[in-house]
Amino acid sequence: MRLINQVPARGARLLLAALPFALLLAVYMTASTLRLAENADDKLLPSIGQMAQAVQRMAFTEDPRSGDLLWWKDTGASLQRLGLGLGISALAGLTLGVAAGAIPLFAAPLSPLLRLLAMIPPLAILPLLFIVFGLGELAKVMLIVIGVAPCIARDLEGHARQIPQEMLIKAQTLGANTWTLILRVILPQLLPRLLISLQLMLGSAWLFLIAAEAIASTDGLGYRIFLVRRYLAMDVILPYVAWITLLAWLMDFGLRRASTRLFPWFMVGAR
């Protein structure tokens, strides 16, 4: 049977999914054991036990200097920035996207502007943001907004344009004015797309967050990683990276679940 026609059964699929993870883990643990056997003070590849100790120290022991549980403080600070940044981006992106996608008079000035804004590499204007908004929270949130909002706006603009003309005409024959047409026909059809768009932008948002925290911050997951890098504290960095990955995955999962829950019609149409 040709390779292209061989489909794994459910059990086999789960096994195959777990395989690369198990392999990676095995390779790491072997390498770590070998290095530690040679030099017990090696910091590059800490053992699982050392990492567990670091997590215990960071997450469940108060920091002697500040009295904070650093792990949770960092997580809270980062999630707040990310949440604010993504929330503002979603709102701005939706507003601009609907305006540019549904109303030709607004599209004329907005479309070219959005296309250009989406092209600016956000990290290139990070220094500018620090100068304009200071080194506080605002600059970090703004970096996420500037990086994410134009992309969401362009995506939603495109999808608003794809709503068939027939539907917009039909709504007008049913008595809709411009506002109620947007409210009852265009907006509800774009909301599921907004969730997908956010899902796709999650990776970029994390990137901008960690970059901003690495450069100017006093807490946050990105700040901590870049701080302990000076001491080559891989036992802290690796758990932090795993934790960030888990958080990102949970957000992705949450958005996916939300769209099937909130917009059952969207999934019916997709299948």
Place this chain on the structure above:
Amino acid sequence: MTAFLAVEHVWQEYADHVVLENLSLQVNEGEFCALVGASGCGKSTFLRLLLGQERASRGRILLDGQPLPSEPDVSRGVVFQKYSVFPHLSVRDNVVLGLELAGSPLTGRRFGAARRAAREQADAMLDAVGLSHAGARYPAALSGGMQQRLAIAQALVMKPRVLLLDEPFGALDPGIRKDMHALLLDLWKQTGLTVFMVTHDLSEGFTLGTRLLVFDKPRHDPQHPNAYGARITYDLALNQGRMAARQALPVSLIQRLESVPLEVIA
């Protein structure tokens, strides 16, 4: 007495492309006009003019002696071949939508007693088109025929004065198309509204219409195929003896029209 709907010397031109050429027509209230003709003969353009989706380059269209509003509104209902229903609303909400939009310019929603009344009205309409069992489903879960039933219910619940149909049954199987014909005739007789229906199917036009309008280009310049537009070349009353009326059309024309769907498929 002026006619219910009067089309006076209407031309429709895009740049150097003449689509409709000096169209004049008077239609009484309650007529069922079937618009037939080859592809690209301006039937759908004419329907868009009636709908207000486009404006005529020259001439005017009067509804009850008043110029037709130049954008779509509740006086004219429409059913397209597809994309007529809203995928994000349940079947019932698709029909309720119009009743909500018309009475609420700010939120597009009704509340309390008005909402309940709208629901009851929508349910009665769904009953009339045979969809009362499917009220909670989404359009994507409906067959093509059921979607068109819904689109008709959605348009009729607004009690428009004119109903415009743009090849509404073109994508349906022949058997289902027959059911839809019966349903449409039934609703038309009950409401007495004025219907314009564009169709590719000549026999459909003969079965449903009280009047058959044939769109055709009487003049043709092979060097400039777009130089001349279409006119209504035949305007037949179908009230008595549909088959007799059919014989009024030249055989060559019937052959040309009936070959159209094949050309479209090919």
